[in-house]
Amino acid sequence: MNGPVTDNARLLERRYRLLGAGAPLFYDEPVHIVKGEGVWLYDADGKKYLDVYNNVPNVGHCHPHVVEALYKQSQTLNVHTRYLHELVLEYAERLTGLHDDPLAMAFIVCTGSEANEIALRMARRHTGKQGIICTNHTYHGNTAAVDELSSIFHNGKAPGPNVKTVPFPETYRPLNGLAGETLADACAGEVKQAIDEFEAEGIGFAGMLICSIFANEGLPDVPHGYMEKAMGHVREAGGLYIADEVQGGFARTGKRMWGYQTSGVTPDIATMGKPMGNGHPVGGVVARADLVNEFREHVMYFNTFGGNPVQCAVGMAVLDVLERENLQENALTVGNYTMQGLWKLQDKYDLIGDVRGHGLFIGVELVTDREKKTAAAEETRLIVNRMKDRGVLLSNIGVYGNVLKMRPPLPFSKDNADLLLSTLDDVLATV
């Protein structure tokens, strides 16, 4: 029998040969996961890991209600939407019903990238202009048009002429050292400036696409009033506000169903992905009816797998579980409980510079100097790997890679939070 090291070496060799050495992997020593259940993952040696990372299995790994819905519909019919079927309508109705009022029509697609592609095509067609604004540390997907916006992997390389980035809004490292209303004005002013530049360059302004909770940016606390001001500029210029709910959506914030609802500004288009099918490839777009009708009138958009009965059965089952198990309330309660525990650890460890987030999406920013806010990137890497060794899976985000990313499946309990907190306490003591 091979031990785990040999097994992993063998798997890595095959992986490099078949997928390429550059195919991304987590951890200095990757884990070989073979089983998932609820908030738990298990490796090939039977070692159990608390999953504090994965938002795709939003209602818990391999949730029976979702798996049974998948199975049942897969046995019955799995075909495209050019025939009539009830399920795509029921799902679209339920989904738009969960969104704020003007978002009344839906596209069901397969991935968040495909959803953002539609949003960009719709915004550019509606305005007849090309310019898209995004933040300076974000990711919106892997296709060419959305990759242009995904500054997080561009190593500082400037985007093409049709994309401009603005500094993301944050209070922890505020723009020009400002605070309060002045900070919100200044951050929103960056949006205004980018719009003006697009217009001056003859490219014109189509819209602003942001993650509604700025997840890849490091989950910043946003200056109060920023969203109203920034989107005020966007709309004054005739542009569209597109909210990417791939990370912030489906009850994760605990407060509301969608990330954009935490700011009180309703987008013109919202895009969805990761948690939508609990692992089954499902993405979606909801938008103002006039925008969808206009797009549909001019563009023959068809998505082979998008909206098929299996996707919709799975999507419905995910929503069932969110409701039946009160997972939004759980996200709020356990999220706040976890946050309180992290604040206690902040009192104990100088390394913790900031703790912030929404519901069960929490960022813990690590700094070697609280005054200077010096990013503790190497310490963050060490902690992420040591947490893994001790059976707790998390990751890191942020401009400096120094923010611990905690984004567990939503059935995460207070007991799970206690295990996360005590393990983190132990690991912080070793750094």
Next chain:
Amino acid sequence: MNGPVTDNARLLERRYRLLGAGAPLFYDEPVHIVKGEGVWLYDADGKKYLDVYNNVPNVGHCHPHVVEALYKQSQTLNVHTRYLHELVLEYAERLTGLHDDPLAMAFIVCTGSEANEIALRMARRHTGKQGIICTNHTYHGNTAAVDELSSIFHNGKAPGPNVKTVPFPETYRPLNGLAGETLADACAGEVKQAIDEFEAEGIGFAGMLICSIFANEGLPDVPHGYMEKAMGHVREAGGLYIADEVQGGFARTGKRMWGYQTSGVTPDIATMGKPMGNGHPVGGVVARADLVNEFREHVMYFNTFGGNPVQCAVGMAVLDVLERENLQENALTVGNYTMQGLWKLQDKYDLIGDVRGHGLFIGVELVTDREKKTAAAEETRLIVNRMKDRGVLLSNIGVYGNVLKMRPPLPFSKDNADLLLSTLDDVLATV
């Protein structure tokens, strides 16, 4: 109890309200399909249809082996590829093993659009140039970059500067009335000319992306020698040949596993989609190892659902069924049998101008004048709708929409072919 008309009217009203009136539907009076099994689809009234259209359920609607594999793996683990897992490696190994030799590395993604996006990004990065050649009547997907190539829905609008179209090769309506080697030279010469124009314009030439059996073009018989000559020009100019196997792949042609193998020219990159997961959203790319390694070195490409254990279990199960049920051989045998029956109908009905195809992918071109080859578009529409009324589902393709498209699930039997042929005989008699 509501009758079917009322039901459909109700479904259409909801559909227009939730998805938009422009969301595409088949047939003048759409069908409400609720169940699928093998080569059969059933509507809400229990009416049975022979499916002569769908290549997504390639091994048959709701095939139990595929459904059970989906169910089993969904109960066990469904998570991304940044942890190690055997299945993505086994599937990548099996898939690359089925392709011609230099195509040794794989990406597993969710859709054909995502696969073609990778191919374009890879070709443009490898060459450092932007120009892509495609045919003048094709479709390669729904994202912005591949939509640029999808002339089929552009109503004659010219593509952007980075895309040039060439006339697709065909013998039925040959370029400039040429024939034989001269025709092949002339068609390939169009490719050479597009390459030269890209270079002269300073855009440069990155590659040529084609469906390896020119499906949307109407499944033309390709002038002998065309592929060697055209791809000779492509490679001489340092460009890449990208074969889109979304329609031609997975044994459909009967002769070989992949469409490109029917021409004898191996591509640098092949992309896959529709039939790959029998309805489960799976797409893929196989390519030369040097191309993948180069891309992976410079681009952080990650696909959330791509390559997850459930996708791979389903993909493996589809390949199992193809092998166990000898579906490639069946595609050849029954495809040839169907073709013979269609030739007999051609003797009987002047409307049938040409019958052509590969295995279980057959095009029947309808013309009102065999000499002038006048496209019988309206008759084609009538026949497609009347076939549907009589319980046989097919569609139409081609520049003039006058080619009956026959592309059934591969377990299509001679009995099924007899039903198709006799129904078509009856319907042709009514036109």
